[in-house]
Amino acid sequence: MIRWKKPEVDMQNLPRHIGIIMDGNGRWAKRRGLPRSAGHARGADNFKKIVRFCGEIGIDYLTVYAFSTENWSRPKDEVEALMKLLSEYLEKAYKELDERVRVKIIGERQMLSPTLQKKVADLEKYTESRTGMVLNIALSYGGRQEILHAVDQIAAEVQNGSLAPEAITEETISDRIYTNGQPDPDLIIRPSGEKRISNFLLWQCAYSEFWYSDILWPDFSSKHLLAAIADYQKRNRRFGGV
Numbered sequence: 001m002i003r004w005k006k007p008e009v010d011m012q013n014l015p016r017h018i019g020i021i022m023d024g025n026g027r028w029a030k031r032r033g034l035p036r037s038a039g040h041a042r043g044a045d046n047f048k049k050i051v052r053f054c055g056e057i058g059i060d061y062l063t064v065y066a067f068s069t070e071n072w073s074r075p076k077d078e079v080e081a082l083m084k085l086l087s088e089y090l091e092k093a094y095k096e097l098d099e100r101v102r103v104k105i106i107g108e109r110q111m112l113s114p115t116l117q118k119k120v121a122d123l124e125k126y127t128e129s130r131t132g133m134v135l136n137i138a139l140s141y142g143g144r145q146e147i148l149h150a151v152d153q154i155a156a157e158v159q160n161g162s163l164a165p166e167a168i169t170e171e172t173i174s175d176r177i178y179t180n181g182q183p184d185p186d187l188i189i190r191p192s193g194e195k196r197i198s199n200f201l202l203w204q205c206a207y208s209e210f211w212y213s214d215i216l217w218p219d220f221s222s223k224h225l226l227a228a229i230a231d232y233q234k235r236n237r238r239f240g241g242v
């Protein structure tokens with residue numbers, strides 16, 4: 001048995017905002033001869049564990065990629081299974097979620113069923129005044145679409161005269177994307193062995209540190225999260241300086 005050496009983490013210097021691409025549920029299930037939906041169910045359980053852990057160690061913002069705009073192209077039964085899990089999560093969150101956590105759903109929510117849209121809005125409203133960790137759930141989310149919406153909005157404001165073209169800055173865009181008012185992610189974690197961004201937080205990841213692992217999302221544990229944080233803490237973030 002390989003003994004796990006506890007990663008050395010400086011708890012006073014945690015990343016403020018962590019993004020996680022929760023990938024690898026399908027392969028996890030396939031390896032066990034199970035349907036992909038079984039992998040998603042395990043992935044959803046793991047998501048709850050990791051959210052709890054991040055809250056406990058004092059992460060301020062956690063953004064998890066649950067469903068991309070491109071994921072709508074998956075087989076209907078898989079999409080349905082994912083939406084069902086999501087719906088169950090939104091219902092159980094009232095009891096199960098740490099009562100300090102504020103939930104925000106980011107993405108093209110008009111693509112969701114009216115029932116789901118209502119559940120999303122209700123949970124957001126219910127947790128709105130909470131002051132603990134902010135949990136952004138990226139759902140029907142695409143980074144390009146998010147930027148496109150900001151551009152649409154800016155164009156409309158320029159046209160109606162409320163925004164002068166020469167007044168457009170980076171902040172003009174940052175203020176019109178889903179994560180407005182939040183710091184950019186310091187660390188982005190992707191399990192499952194893929195080394196790509198898959199349309200996640202494109203504007204926000206300009207200076208994020210990336211951490212990849214072959215571990216599949218249902219097996220990703222608090223130990224892996226600490227390993228990612230420990231690795232992040234060793235990096236020298238230069239932001240273009242020297």
Ligand code: IPE
Nearest residue numbers: 022023024025026027066067
């Ligand atoms: C991530 O797992 C969950 C979603 C994208 C909704 P996948 O379903 O992508 O799992 P793999 O990549 O096929 O293993």
Ligand code: IPE
Nearest residue numbers: 021022023065066067068198
């Ligand atoms: C990214 O995973 C989206 C989520 C984890 C929700 P995908 O499995 O959809 O990404 P690709 O297709 O491998 O790039």
Ligand code: MG
Nearest residue numbers: 023024025026
């Ligand atoms: Mg995948």
